[in-house]
Amino acid sequence: RALASKHDLHVGTAVAVNQLFSDYEPIYAKTLAHSFNMITPENAMKFQFIHPEPDVYTFCEADGLVKWAEDNSMDFHAHTLVWDEAIPWWVFEGKYSASKLKSILKDHITTVAGRYRGRVQEWDVLNEPMHDDTDKKIPRHSIWYDNAFDKDIDAYFSNVFNWAKAADPKALLGVNEFGVETSCPKADALFDIVKKQIEKGTPIDFIGLQNHWASEDSLPSVKELLSQMTRYNEIGVHVRISELDKDISKTDKKSLDLQAQFFVNVLQACLAARDQTDVTKPSKTKGRMQGTCIGYSTWGFTDKYGSLGGGYGVNNIGHGLLMDQNYNPKPGYNSVVSYL
Numbered sequence: 001r002a003l004a005s006k007h008d009l010h011v012g013t014a015v016a017v018n019q020l021f022s023d024y025e026p027i028y029a030k031t032l033a034h035s036f037n038m039i040t041p042e043n044a045m046k047f048q049f050i051h052p053e054p055d056v057y058t059f060c061e062a063d064g065l066v067k068w069a070e071d072n073s074m075d076f077h078a079h080t081l082v083w084d085e086a087i088p089w090w091v092f093e094g095k096y097s098a099s100k101l102k103s104i105l106k107d108h109i110t111t112v113a114g115r116y117r118g119r120v121q122e123w124d125v126l127n128e129p130m131h132d133d134t135d136k137k138i139p140r141h142s143i144w145y146d147n148a149f150d151k152d153i154d155a156y157f158s159n160v161f162n163w164a165k166a167a168d169p170k171a172l173l174g175v176n177e178f179g180v181e182t183s184c185p186k187a188d189a190l191f192d193i194v195k196k197q198i199e200k201g202t203p204i205d206f207i208g209l210q211n212h213w214a215s216e217d218s219l220p221s222v223k224e225l226l227s228q229m230t231r232y233n234e235i236g237v238h239v240r241i242s243e244l245d246k247d248i249s250k251t252d253k254k255s256l257d258l259q260a261q262f263f264v265n266v267l268q269a270c271l272a273a274r275d276q277t278d279v280t281k282p283s284k285t286k287g288r289m290q291g292t293c294i295g296y297s298t299w300g301f302t303d304k305y306g307s308l309g310g311g312y313g314v315n316n317i318g319h320g321l322l323m324d325q326n327y328n329p330k331p332g333y334n335s336v337v338s339y340l
């Protein structure tokens with residue numbers, strides 16, 4: 001946290017409410033406040049948890065997290081307003097018409113983003129809009145894309161972003177996606193959609209590049225990572241590293257060093273994007289300034305709780321993060337610190 005401030009960079013992590021507010025484990029909160037300057041709620045702001053019944057919002061956990069961040073002088077990356085997952089039963093079983101689904105989504109965005117207006121710095125408005133398969137150039141099926149917007153991708157993007165903008169005009173608004181960190185058809189498809197939106201004035205400020213990296217034997221190069229960032233920055237869109245982790249199946253030196261190298265490669269690319277762009281200069285898109293890399297966030301910080309709630313990743317045995325199960329720094333943490 002102290003080192004990142006030299007670069008004026010957000011360094012963040014996903015946060016689990018149970019651990020943060022546990023009386024039995026003060027080290028979780030202490031480590032979080034010591035090492036990071038931004039938090040992302042892992043689950044607390046997702047539709048299913050914050051809006052579990054048609055007219056019921058449960059803000060308790062999200063309110064607690066926002067207040068905790070304020071009390072600890074940390075910034076808040078809110079996550080997420082629109083996703084195909086974590087949708088409550090009533091949305092599915094309501095068998096609503098397209099126009100009713102649109103009004104449900106608009107009310108949801110207006111209420112949730114409106115509640116934290118002025119208190120959160122960023123919102124993941126749209127989470128994972130593209131198909132899982134990185135070789136495909138198509139959007140993901142979801143009740144919002146298919147049923148509410150009848151597969152009209154442009155209307156889908158522009159509506160949800162404009163609704164969020166109206167609810168919280170000052171927060172930076174973004175799309176968060178995985179598998180688009182390096183060159184592939186999926187990355188190109190998302191870029192094309194976003195570019196078109198930017199040209200027509202949709203308020204998209206950033207793209208979150210998740211950076212869950214599972215492959216044991218290959219790492220993305222700094223150059224590859226940077227080239228995806230650069231094309232967004234050039235059209236006036238920021239990027240942020242949003243859910244970094246590196247799955248490893250063993251904790252021998254070789255694996256830990258490889259993991260450290262991944263964390264550093266991504267950081268290096270983010271800092272290089274900051275060096276090469278100037279947010280006070282015009283971008284290739286009329287009326288917008290250049291973008292840059294605005295943050296570097298991991299999906300959790302201690303292997304004690306693993307990453308991705310234990311449900312994701314190739315090996316899924318919980319060695320993917322910067323600190324071990326006892327909150328001790330791993331080679332990845334030390335490498336990031338030395339690089340900063």
Ligand code: XIL
Nearest residue numbers: 042043127176243307308309310311
């Ligand atoms: C994950 C959480 O970590 C789990 O606890 C939950 O069970 C499922 O969601 N991409 C995202 C995150 O944008 O919201 C997901 O979080 C992980 C993948």
